[in-house]
Structures are given as C-alpha cells and as structure tokens.
Amino acid sequence: MREAILVLPRVLVDGTYGSSNNQLLGADEQSFKDMVAENLTYAWRDEAETDETLKQVIAYCVITSGDRVFVTKRTKKQTEARLHDRRSIGVGGHINHQDGLADPVGEGLLRELYEEVYIGPILSMRYRGLINDNSTAVNTVHVGLCYTIEVANQDCAVRETDKMSADWMTVEELRSVYDSLEGWSQIALQSLFGRE
Numbered sequence: 001m002r003e004a005i006l007v008l009p010r011v012l013v014d015g016t017y018g019s020s021n022n023q024l025l026g027a028d029e030q031s032f033k034d035m036v037a038e039n040l041t042y043a044w045r046d047e048a049e050t051d052e053t054l055k056q057v058i059a060y061c062v063i064t065s066g067d068r069v070f071v072t073k074r075t076k077k078q079t080e081a082r083l084h085d086r087r088s089i090g091v092g093g094h095i096n097h098q099d100g101l102a103d104p105v106g107e108g109l110l111r112e113l114y115e116e117v118y119i120g121p122i123l124s125m126r127y128r129g130l131i132n133d134n135s136t137a138v139n140t141v142h143v144g145l146c147y148t149i150e151v152a153n154q155d156c157a158v159r160e161t162d163k164m165s166a167d168w169m170t171v172e173e174l175r176s177v178y179d180s181l182e183g184w185s186q187i188a189l190q191s192l193f194g195r196e
Contacts, residue, residue, distance in 0.1 A: 004042040006095035006104055007054040012039065013143050017132055021139075021183065024129030024146055024191040032130065032145065033105055040104075042097045052140055059092040059109035060131060060144040062188055063119070065154040068168040069193075070117075075163055086182040089174065089189060090146070091116050105145060113149075117166075120155030124148075128192060131184050139183050146188055 016035065017027050036057065048054050063070035073087050093116070095108030113119065131144035158166045169177075171193045178186065 003045040003094070004097040005045045005048060006036065006057045006097075006099075006108070007041055007043045007048055008035065008039055008057060008143065010053055010055045010140075013055045013132060014134070017130055019132045019134045020187070021133040021135040022187060022190060024187060025132055027130035029127040029145065033103065036105060040101070045094065049141060054141060055132075055143040056141055057095050057105065057108075058131075058142050058144040059095065059105060059112055059147070060090040060184060060188070061092045061109065061113055061125075061147045061149050062089050062128075062192060063091060063117075063149045063151060063156050065151050065156070065168065067170055068154060069171065069174060070154075070156050070166060071169045071174065072158060072164045072166045075165070087177060087180045087185065088182050089185045090144070092144075109145075109147065115159070117159060118157045119149075120151050120153070123150040123152060125150075128188075131187055133183055133187060136183055144184060146191075148192065 012035070017025050043054060048056050069089050070091070071087055071089055072091065074085065091113060092109060093112040095104050099108040099111060126148050128146045128148055131146055133139040154168050158164050174189055181189065
C-alpha cells in the first residue's frame, strides 16, 4: 500500500535553515512546526524518495540511558537499500497523513517511536536541532527534527528483529565505529556528544 508522507519544498527548507553535513542546525522547533502547518503537503513516499525538489520530514530520536546510547544496525530486509548494514543512533521515521493536523510532527514522532521499538517510561525528551544535510542522495530528500530521549536501565529494544539489530554503546565505542554510522548519526554524534 502506498504511503502519503509529509513533505516541504526543498527550496523553503534550505533557504530558511541552510544545510550542514557535520552539525545540527539551531532551528527553533516551534518555527519549524509553524512552517509545516503553513505548507501542509503530502506526497507519495515512493515518488518523494527521488524528487530532489522535496524534503521528507523525519522525526529522529536519539535514545540514551545513563552513559549509553541505543544503536541499531539495519539489515538487507529494510526497504531503504541505501542504508543497509549501516549503524544508526536515531530511531524514528516519516510523518504521514494519519498523524493529525494539530501537531503532525509530534504525533508522528510518537507513532514511529512505538512502531520501531519497545520502550519503557520516557524520563525526558528534548528537541536538539534540525538535520538538513544535502551531501548525499538519501540525505538530500530528507530533513530531520532531532530529539534526545532518556530511559532508565537501558529499557529499549527493537520490535522488528528481522529488519534491524540493536545494542547499547558508549560514546567512545561509537567514535571507534564512526565510519559505519549513517550520515545523520555522524551529525548527531558530533553535535550531541562532541568530538574526541
């Protein structure tokens, strides 16, 4: 079944926030949500994946527990072939037409989070910035709102174990496998936890 997903004109996103392949952009969360509300548009996901005039809006959550970060690794059974075998510190996904009109980003974030992982009580959730990186084909057609979520006792696990595996890693361990991280995870790691 085709999925209708939330998109914004790329020229609007790039013109308002710019782009960076090495840091989160300091975009105000509410201003971005206002932009979404003023330009509420949905496109078929299969068409948007190759349409460089659009940016698909993604909710991207970095889950932590103490000094550990939740890390997933995609298998070849996932639909996005460009990210197979890559590690990610972000959980989340597309906002779709079912996520409501009042706060589609907020509703989509929670829906995607609970679809992808089993997660215990959320101790805190904080917006951290915008990911807008035009350096690769997959990144060019996406824009992400990055959040951090803290849980207790590493209380998080993947749901679809055939599509991804998961582990908890320290920042130092993540830095040691930096080249295996997908692009957005490299940006989030550097921005949230600093460089070596």
